Amino acid sequence: MSLTARAERGAVQLGTLEVGGGPAVVIGGAGADARWISLRERRVRAAEAVAAIRAEWAGPVLVEPSSVADLPRIAAGAEGVVVGEAWTRDPRLVGEAARPGLPVIVRRGPAETLEEWLAVADLCAAGGNDRVVLCEGGQGSPGRPAVLDLPLLRAARERSGRPVLAWPGGDPALAAAAVAAGADGLLLDPDSTPEAVAAARDAATIVGAVTRREEPGTVLAARAAVDRVDAALAVLLERRAELAGTIQRLKPVGGFAGRDMDRERRLVAEMARRAPALGEERLAPIMNAVIEAGLRLAEERRATRRD
Numbered sequence: 001m002s003l004t005a006r007a008e009r010g011a012v013q014l015g016t017l018e019v020g021g022g023p024a025v026v027i028g029g030a031g032a033d034a035r036w037i038s039l040r041e042r043r044v045r046a047a048e049a050v051a052a053i054r055a056e057w058a059g060p061v062l063v064e065p066s067s068v069a070d071l072p073r074i075a076a077g078a079e080g081v082v083v084g085e086a087w088t089r090d091p092r093l094v095g096e097a098a099r100p101g102l103p104v105i106v107r108r109g110p111a112e113t114l115e116e117w118l119a120v121a122d123l124c125a126a127g128g129n130d131r132v133v134l135c136e137g138g139q140g141s142p143g144r145p146a147v148l149d150l151p152l153l154r155a156a157r158e159r160s161g162r163p164v165l166a167w168p169g170g171d172p173a174l175a176a177a178a179v180a181a182g183a184d185g186l187l188l189d190p191d192s193t194p195e196a197v198a199a200a201r202d203a204a205t206i207v208g209a210v211t212r213r214e215e216p217g218t219v220l221a222a223r224a225a226v227d228r229v230d231a232a233l234a235v236l237l238e239r240r241a242e243l244a245g246t247i248q249r250l251k252p253v254g255g256f257a258g259r260d261m262d263r264e265r266r267l268v269a270e271m272a273r274r275a276p277a278l279g280e281e282r283l284a285p286i287m288n289a290v291i292e293a294g295l296r297l298a299e300e301r302r303a304t305r306r307d
């Protein structure tokens with residue numbers, strides 16, 4: 001099984017946001033790609049809730065209804081419906097949620113099996129609305145850690161061909177793990193802070209750059225994808241420089257004076273196995289620049305330590 005899964009699946013459009021076709025998306029509070037609100041938890045009317053978000057956010061808004069009566073208002077003002085276990089236990093409610101034609105995010109409750117979960121998605125599709133996104137995890141009680149079944153998430157994604165989100169709670173490490181496992185995005189709590197959203201996005205970006213293969217069709221999308229790869233490169237370059245600096249301190253002769261060209265040739269050859277299109281010839285000058293930058297940093301640091 002390959003780590004980099006190609007996204008050959010039906011992407012679902014949540015307003016302007018595509019889920020499943022490109023990078024892992026983040027849905028949650030301020031700073032996310034889409035915002036959502038639960039009317040089950042906040043006992044406000046659908047129209048007021050949507051208007052409150054709209055006042056500060058022009059992008060996609062998703063709403064979890066508290067009852068069927070909320071649906072017309074949601075259909076009129078939002079880009080998607082979120083349904084959780086409370087609804088998915090009742091086929092009639094699922095049918096109602098899917099009927100306005102808005103995309104439906106189907107969250108799996110902790111007690112629901114894969115089959116039950118996928119059956120809910122099929123129920124939406126059977127009613128004529130195939131714009132279904134699955135969401136694994138969560139709904140644990142407040143203060144309890146997120147419950148996220150990653151093998152189940154993978155199975156759901158593979159079997160249904162639908163995009164699958166993950167609910168990582170507030171834990172960026174779980175967000176990274178979910179994206180590595182193939183999640184097409186993250187559903188964070190609606191009241192997540194901008195810092196929590198940024199941390200989850202950062203985790204998704206870095207891991208996604210390695211694990212998600214993208215095929216952008218425009219310059220803009222390709223540049224955004226390059227930016228994500230560069231983000232991962234920056235993290236790795238910084239880490240590499242620190243490790244190379246450690247070697248300089250531990251070697252009998254560190255810095256430029258202790259340069260080992262044989263070691264450099266071997267590491268380039270090893271890298272060429274993973275980057276065959278670039279090959280040794282193109283990688284060599286890149287790694288020479290990387291290594292020299294590390295050596296300069298190490299020498300500068302040594303000089304300032306002596307002062």
Ligand SMILES: O=C(O)C(=O)C[C@]1(C(=O)O)C=C[C@@H](O)C=C1
Nearest residue numbers: 244247259260261263264291294
């Ligand atoms: O491996 C070493 O001996 C190092 O000093 C590290 C390092 C590197 O950055 O990878 C730097 C300089 C050497 O010429 C070879 C490799």
